[in-house]
Amino acid sequence: MPDIEKDLHTDYMVINMGPSHPVTHGTVKFLATLDGETIVDLKVDIGYLHRGFEKMCESGTWQQVIPYTDRLNYVSPLINNTGYALAVEKLIGIDTPERCKYIRVIACELSRLADHLTNVAAAGLELGAFTAFLYFVEARELVWDLIEDLCGARVTANYVRIGGVKSDLPDDFKEKTARVFKRCRELWLDVDKLLTKNRVFIDRVRDVGVISGDEAIAYGFTGPCLRACGVPYDVRKAQPYLVYDRMDFEVPIGEKGDNFDKYLVRMEEIKQSMRIVEQALEQIPRGPINIDMPQFRWQSKDDIGNRIDSLIFHFKTVIEGIKPPPGEIYLAVEGANGELGFYLVSDGSGKPYKCRVRPPCFVLTAAMSRLMKGRLIADIVPTFDMINMIGGECDR
């Protein structure tokens, strides 16, 4: 025996996963120190998708930031649009018309739906459940069709404007949504049957990536990952914005905070988002979709041709930008991954002095090292799936 031990190679092995690896959806590098297959230490390197979001924002006008926000969490761009527009509106101190708020809620929930569908689909795919992937990608495609009807683009929506939205709902939107949701619910049931009681799937995700509620709070977790730990924090309920206080929906929570709970929370939120969209479509009133303050809104082509004040402000807002009063605000919305915060500082000019985004998956990715210590290397795959890091948002 002593001879064998002498010959055994017992050093730790350091391996790189990424930056370009099938399980790292974005571009992220894991530097894992391994003892056999057990992870002794995991270092996470991000920044491969850094584009200088804040520097770009500071060099453009307030409206020119909106297309950039599309590219933060590119799976749920409408939530980013809405969060930014709400933040600028809070900075100016204006409120949008009722119909606009309902349209924004519908847009946000469709985006959340697309995000959760993508997340569960990809998680299934990486654990070998290719069928579940195909089913949910079909559902996502249908949701993206709705988003395309709404704003003309599937991914880079650029739909919300400061003080309103680009265009009204299409005429047959309600009927089309009913058709799409009927199919989505069928697909949801299929995926639920395929994954939720699937032995292979459960073995890979149950009791992996466990974190307690208190520790998750200390790490700054928000969104589905925090709720999976049993902490019922949802910005839509805690500090309601738009018209979420008029919607009847549940906030699902988990028990253990492992990857299976994160999966279950997301599955339930898919259903709740559909409920919210249906309620909003029932309740939506008629009326204008933009505020009637030409100095702040993006002018409609009709108004530019017919109203002198709109024509004047069209030139002024395009060339100089809108001018919020000097000051600073922080506004949080519930993004698909958690609290998406905008901290804006205005110096009274047409350009943002500071435009900071609080990315929810940044802190989640930071906790990867804590979640993986002492686990097997294969556990990186489901844990990182359920963290749902979006490179565009994490690296900005």
Place this chain on the structure above:
Amino acid sequence: MNTSVTLKKLAEKFPDSIIETHSYRGDDTAVVKKEDIVAICTFLRDDEALRYNFMMDLTAVDYLGREPRFEVVYHLYSLPHNQRVRLKARVSESDCTIDSIVPVWISADWFEREAFDMYGITFKGHPELRRILLYEGFEGHPLRKDYPLKKRQPMIGPIN
């Protein structure tokens, strides 16, 4: 919970450390002395009536031309009382350091690295203060207002 409770309790507890307070657009804000940031954060986290258990966001702002030049901005959230507060600590360019709050909230870890990366503010006591979004070998701190928008960086090879 009344909106001003946090600011009132802070002013009572740390009368010498609070430079100014305001609640612009309903956001409670306290500008504090940078020497006391760890003590103030610990108090906000542990006081029964406040319980700020979330460190939501940490960033910095460069007010070029003002003295002190930088402001480190903390956004805290109290889940038990559903309350937010913003702390700001001013940091001058000549002594560009502030104490790290990683011992208070572990979530500050990467945020402080990012502020160091982008603004060059050193967080004393941070366990591993190095660049996070940019690479080792990048020259300067791009979110400083005097960093040119179109500056090019030298190409570097892989670092081992």
